[in-house]
Amino acid sequence: MNKLDKLKWELELEKGWHPCGDPCGDGDEEHNLSTVIAFIKKNKANNIEIGYVEFVHQNKRLRACNLEVKKEFRRQGVATSMYEFAEKETGLKCTPHSEQTKDAKEFWNQKNKRFGT
Numbered sequence: 001m002n003k004l005d006k007l008k009w010e011l012e013l014e015k016g017w018h019p020c021g022d023p024c025g026d027g028d029e030e031h032n033l034s035t036v037i038a039f040i041k042k043n044k045a046n047n048i049e050i051g052y053v054e055f056v057h058q059n060k061r062l063r064a065c066n067l068e069v070k071k072e073f074r075r076q077g078v079a080t081s082m083y084e085f086a087e088k089e090t091g092l093k094c095t096p097h098s099e100q101t102k103d104a105k106e107f108w109n110q111k112n113k114r115f116g117t
Contacts, residue, residue, distance in 0.1 A: 009039060009040050009078060010039055010040070010041060011037070011038055012036070012037045013036055013086065013090075014036075018065075034062065034089070035054045036055075036086050037051075037052045038050050038081070038082055049070075051078045051079065052066075053066065053067040055086055060092060061092055061093055062092045063096075063097060064094055064096055064104075065097055067104070079107060080114070080115065083116070084114055093116060093117050094115050094117070
């Protein structure tokens with residue numbers, strides 16, 4: 001087991017632009033892409049990124065586009081916490097992408113998930 005596995009990760013939301021997104025209507029029309037990054041603070045100068053998810057704002061929802069969690073941190077709640085964080089920070093609900101991998105389908109079909117439409 002990696003000794004970093006025992007550490008708690010932190011989350012951060014970054015704003016960006018995507019050509020397929022809608023204006024956000026939140027007073028900041030310069031963004032329509034929200035990226036949540038999960039990281040572990042190693043020390044004051046270094047963070048270790050363990051995952052990220054990108055959401056395009058479409059039809060007043062967050063459409064999940066890209067999700068990646070480092071292999072050694074999977075199945076520990078990292079992706080779920082990023083989705084919940086995105087909904088909390090934006091006030092929008094997450095919705096799945098129309099094209100999904102097997103893992104993505106399992107993620108979205110999990111029982112009692114606390115995010116999404």
